[in-house]
Amino acid sequence: MAKKKTNTPPEETLLLPVHPARTDLPDSDHTATVDTHTHLLSTFSSYQNTYKPGKHETIWDFVKAMYHGRRVEAIVDVWCEAPVMKSEWKEIADSALTKEQREKDWGGLQYWFVMGIHPHEARNYTDAVERDIVEAMAHPRCVGWGEIGLDYHYDSSPRERQREVFTRQLRKAVELGKPLTIHTREAEDDTERILKAEVPNDHRTSLLPTAYEFKIHIHCYTDSPEWAARMLAHFQNLYIGITGVITYSSNLNTSAVIREMAPSGPLRIVLETDAPFMVPGNIYQSLPAVKGKRLPLCHTAMLPWTAEFVARVANEAGGQWDLESVMRISRDNARNMYGI
Numbered sequence: 001m002a003k004k005k006t007n008t009p010p011e012e013t014l015l016l017p018v019h020p021a022r023t024d025l026p027d028s029d030h031t032a033t034v035d036t037h038t039h040l041l042s043t044f045s046s047y048q049n050t051y052k053p054g055k056h057e058t059i060w061d062f063v064k065a066m067y068h069g070r071r072v073e074a075i076v077d078v079w080c081e082a083p084v085m086k087s088e089w090k091e092i093a094d095s096a097l098t099k100e101q102r103e104k105d106w107g108g109l110q111y112w113f114v115m116g117i118h119p120h121e122a123r124n125y126t127d128a129v130e131r132d133i134v135e136a137m138a139h140p141r142c143v144g145w146g147e148i149g150l151d152y153h154y155d156s157s158p159r160e161r162q163r164e165v166f167t168r169q170l171r172k173a174v175e176l177g178k179p180l181t182i183h184t185r186e187a188e189d190d191t192e193r194i195l196k197a198e199v200p201n202d203h204r205t206s207l208l209p210t211a212y213e214f215k216i217h218i219h220c221y222t223d224s225p226e227w228a229a230r231m232l233a234h235f236q237n238l239y240i241g242i243t244g245v246i247t248y249s250s251n252l253n254t255s256a257v258i259r260e261m262a263p264s265g266p267l268r269i270v271l272e273t274d275a276p277f278m279v280p281g282n283i284y285q286s287l288p289a290v291k292g293k294r295l296p297l298c299h300t301a302m303l304p305w306t307a308e309f310v311a312r313v314a315n316e317a318g319g320q321w322d323l324e325s326v327m328r329i330s331r332d333n334a335r336n337m338y339g340i
Helices: 040-050 059-067 086-094 099-106 119-124 127-137 159-176 188-198 225-234 253-261 281-286 300-316 323-338
Strands: 033-038 072-079 110-115 142-151 180-185 216-218 238-242 269-271
Touching (some): 033 323, 040 086, 059 099, 072 323, 119 142, 119 159, 127 142, 142 159, 142 188, 159 188, 180 188, 225 238, 225 253, 300 323
Parallel strands (some): 033 072, 072 110, 110 142, 180 216, 216 238, 238 269
């Protein structure tokens, strides 16, 4: 019986080469990689399901192997399921509490996380779920509330329920002064209306006695450039999240947003993977051994290929960008957005 062919490349192809544009630079000139949106547990589960048995038995083994020598400084892990996966997130977050733990378990990587309920899961939002999220907000490695928002493409939860849960989560996040990670797809009008109604630009409470302007990260941006322009104008601490989807021929909006930003000012973007999804399409130029196959998952070490594509698009609009300058501004914006 003939062996069934597979379109999945060998496991070792996940261990990426250094991006070609970075191989000749002194290590001190390399801008550190910060992934502002990754789903680490899902990524590791995808790895385990694809490669049986795989070489890496734990999340920590996987992270240390994939990111060693790739200047990955920090990740923001996203927990957005209902009910909350309490034992899982606590085990992972607690393992990053001290510098010694991060050196031992993470290879020096800075692990941070956000938590909220995804619009797909809005139908499962309860008082108990909210209490679990509020508890997570007090963890030293928690840097935001999300991903939350509206998704009218899949409509996995009824739209009215999505709007109710989005509003409710925004109010709790505003009360706590937490940065916001927003998911929006084909829901521009309602997302804009709710954000402008619930997220003030000059905010004071007993918990936040001085003026606070909320940090907003519109994750994995694919909506219209016109909407991005309106949101950027209204919220001065809003950033557009750029994933590998910018490299896809089916997506023109994200590149259009970059072209509008490039000539007039700094790129208000953060780089992210949304791993295990959104493998950058241009990465295969650097992986001749993968010819004719597709990588089964994305991970943080792929971000330089997204940055390379962003630089090319920005330069088409009259900017002067390269991979390192895109990585640098994204890293600075991540620091402002999440304090990491």
